[in-house]
Amino acid sequence: MTDRFSVPPVPRPVTDAWPRRPRLVEHSILPGLKLSLGITLVYLTLIVLLPLAALAVRPWEIGLDGVVRTLSDPRVASALRVSFGISLLAALTNAPLGLLIAWTLTRYEFPGRRILDALVDLPFALPTAVAGIALTAIYSPTGPVGAFAAQFGIKTAYSPIGIFIALVFIGLPFVVRSVQPVMQDLDKDVEEAAQTLGATDIQRVTRVVLPALAPALLSGVSLAFARAVGEYGSVIFIAGNMPLKTEIAPLLIVIKLEQYDYAGAAAIGLAMLAISFGALVAMNAVQIYLSRRGRA
Amino acid sequence: MSLQARDKEFLALLGPSGSGKTTLLRVLAGLEEPDSGEVRFDGEDFLALPVRKRKVGMVFQHYALFRHMTVAQNIAFGLTVRPARERPGKAEIKRRVTELLDLVQLQGLEKRFPSQLSGGQRQRVALARALAIEPRMLLLDEPFGALDAQVRRELRRWLRELHDRAGVTTVFVTHDQEEALDLADRVAILKDGELVQLGAPNAVYEHPATPFVFDFLGQACQLPGIVQGRTLTVADWGTAAPEGAPQGAVQVFFRPDEIAFAPADGAGLAAEVLAVAQRGPDVRIDCRIEGVLMELIGHGPTLPAGVAPGLSVRVKPLRPQVYAT
Numbered sequence: 001m002t003d004r005f006s007v008p009p010v011p012r013p014v015t016d017a018w019p020r021r022p023r024l025v026e027h028s029i030l031p032g033l034k035l036s037l038g039i040t041l042v043y044l045t046l047i048v049l050l051p052l053a054a055l056a057v058r059p060w061e062i063g064l065d066g067v068v069r070t071l072s073d074p075r076v077a078s079a080l081r082v083s084f085g086i087s088l089l090a091a092l093t094n095a096p097l098g099l100l101i102a103w104t105l106t107r108y109e110f111p112g113r114r115i116l117d118a119l120v121d122l123p124f125a126l127p128t129a130v131a132g133i134a135l136t137a138i139y140s141p142t143g144p145v146g147a148f149a150a151q152f153g154i155k156t157a158y159s160p161i162g163i164f165i166a167l168v169f170i171g172l173p174f175v176v177r178s179v180q181p182v183m184q185d186l187d188k189d190v191e192e193a194a195q196t197l198g199a200t201d202i203q204r205v206t207r208v209v210l211p212a213l214a215p216a217l218l219s220g221v222s223l224a225f226a227r228a229v230g231e232y233g234s235v236i237f238i239a240g241n242m243p244l245k246t247e248i249a250p251l252l253i254v255i256k257l258e259q260y261d262y263a264g265a266a267a268i269g270l271a272m273l274a275i276s277f278g279a280l281v282a283m284n285a286v287q288i289y290l291s292r293r294g295r296a
Numbered sequence: 297m298s299l300q301a302r303d304k305e306f307l308a309l310l311g312p313s314g315s316g317k318t319t320l321l322r323v324l325a326g327l328e329e330p331d332s333g334e335v336r337f338d339g340e341d342f343l344a345l346p347v348r349k350r351k352v353g354m355v356f357q358h359y360a361l362f363r364h365m366t367v368a369q370n371i372a373f374g375l376t377v378r379p380a381r382e383r384p385g386k387a388e389i390k391r392r393v394t395e396l397l398d399l400v401q402l403q404g405l406e407k408r409f410p411s412q413l414s415g416g417q418r419q420r421v422a423l424a425r426a427l428a429i430e431p432r433m434l435l436l437d438e439p440f441g442a443l444d445a446q447v448r449r450e451l452r453r454w455l456r457e458l459h460d461r462a463g464v465t466t467v468f469v470t471h472d473q474e475e476a477l478d479l480a481d482r483v484a485i486l487k488d489g490e491l492v493q494l495g496a497p498n499a500v501y502e503h504p505a506t507p508f509v510f511d512f513l514g515q516a517c518q519l520p521g522i523v524q525g526r527t528l529t530v531a532d533w534g535t536a537a538p539e540g541a542p543q544g545a546v547q548v549f550f551r552p553d554e555i556a557f558a559p560a561d562g563a564g565l566a567a568e569v570l571a572v573a574q575r576g577p578d579v580r581i582d583c584r585i586e587g588v589l590m591e592l593i594g595h596g597p598t599l600p601a602g603v604a605p606g607l608s609v610r611v612k613p614l615r616p617q618v619y620a621t
């Protein structure tokens with residue numbers, strides 16, 4: 001056994017100097033990457049990508065100028081403007097309101113807090129048509145709020161304001177539920193540190209609490225926006241659906257479908273898809289930037 | 297309880313968890329309000345001042361840094377939230393930040409975010425942030441509690457130097473007696489919300505006021521004994537009673553490393569050695585004294601040859617402390 005006296009092999013240095021093939025995917029110690037990625041891709045393809053691809057293919061049946069003609073129709077352009085404009089406005093309105101509600105629900109203890117907390121989810125659960133009918137009943141000129149607003153010459157239902165109200169209603173839970181958990185997890189001692197450093201209550205909120213909430217808030221707002229753009233059921237009851245004024249793009253699609261103008265409907269759908277996708281990508285980019293800050 | 301910190305003093309509040317040391321600190325900072333009592337600073341009623349006007353620098357156990365701000369922004373925070381007419385100019389703030397970064401030895405890290413720093417670095421940023429407001433008092437709540445032992449020791453030394461240079465009255469909360477004894481000018485030992493003893497680290501260590509303090513400040517061996525006149529008798533060993541010892545039945549405490557060994561026929565407590573284990577520079581000696589199992593600590597090179605498992609020796613406590621039972 002000469003072996004016993006031989007020098008043990010020098011362990012191979014595990015350093016970066018070792019030539020390594022660049023990898024496309026960072027190696028993970030968790031097994032199952034191939035399986036889970038495979039299922040994810042198949043699922044997303046079946047549920048999301050294929051239908052969208054079908055949508056993207058459809059409008060070209062009427063040719064490029066057919067698509068251009070459809071989209072430049074004043075009625076279509078106006079509907080797109082109404083849909084995206086009011087959706088954005090409603091989502092932005094929900095930002096401060098949702099923040100305030102989340103703040104009230106997490107920061108204070110009061111009787112009925114849990115009931116209030118449950119109420120926030122109601123717009124999620126209610127069939128949107130039911131919400132539309134209920135909102136219309138209240139905000140129409142004969143309803144209690146609508147009649148009150150009418151005294152000041154404000155028309156709530158059957159006007160852009162009505163659409164706005166419906167979209168605020170369905171978007172609210174997205175903002176509240178995105179912000180709430182983050183607000184709950186905020187370290188108390190960070191705020192206390194701000195206080196000892198001389199920050200006033202307002203400075204504490206604007207400079208310490210809000211920046212910490214910004215990524216969650218933005219994510220809530222973009223969810224609310226995305227939901228509002230696609231909203232149909234609640235809006236068509238309250239909007240009045242006057243072409244060029246209070247007609248939303250999803251309704252126009254339905255109208256075109258009923259006229260067997262499938263390609264035209266798909267053209268509007270494609271335009272909505274492109275705009276929504278662009279907006280979501282932009283919001284995501286900002287959100288990634290915000291949450292990277294201080295976490296890299 | 298009543299407690300006074302002297303000017304520019306480094307005062308440690310030491311106690312087991314639940315002794316009220318952190319609460320006391322938070323009362324000083326104004327983050328909690330006492331049910332009764334008063335807090336005065338330089339004669340001024342502190343309780344009447346809101347937190348932000350007290351100008352105390354507080355350092356928290358878990359750093360409490362602003363995650364979305366860079367190191368420089370964190371440190372400058374206390375300056376930038378000042379009302380416009382008291383706020384220093386941008387250049388001045390920048391100068392202060394650089395100065396403080398030098399002080400806490402984090403030069404060149406001003407653009408980093410807290411998440412890009414190690415625990416020790418984060419705590420130093422927190423300290424710089426607290427010092428930026430030129431606090432009248434520095435409050436440290438277990439500042440090294442979340443750090444590992446090595447970093448903790450390094451930072452301890454460094455904190456003491458920093459205190460001496462900055463010259464700010466510092467109140468320091470810890471449950472680590474070694475840390476308190478090593479760092480502080482005076483140590484206040486708390487138990488169940490009461491001040492048990494206050495004094496210089498050495499005085500407290502050498503003359504613990506109660507068995508609790510003795511036990512808390514280090515390892516303790518305990519035996520019953522009797523004091524008669526000026527003599528302390530433990531089992532068959534008699535020695536001079538410490539000064540001021542109560543008469544009658546007493547509890548005798550001694551440190552397991554403050555002992556001398558003697559042959560079995562010498563003076564001291566009869567001990568039967570059960571096991572001897574080398575632990576780095578020290579030797580742990582398990583023995584039975586008066587039927588009580590004790591862990592004594594000896595020093596390897598100076599351990600007499602007679603100390604080996606199965607043998608009988610005499611153990612002489614060098615500085616027994618005596619408390620009335």
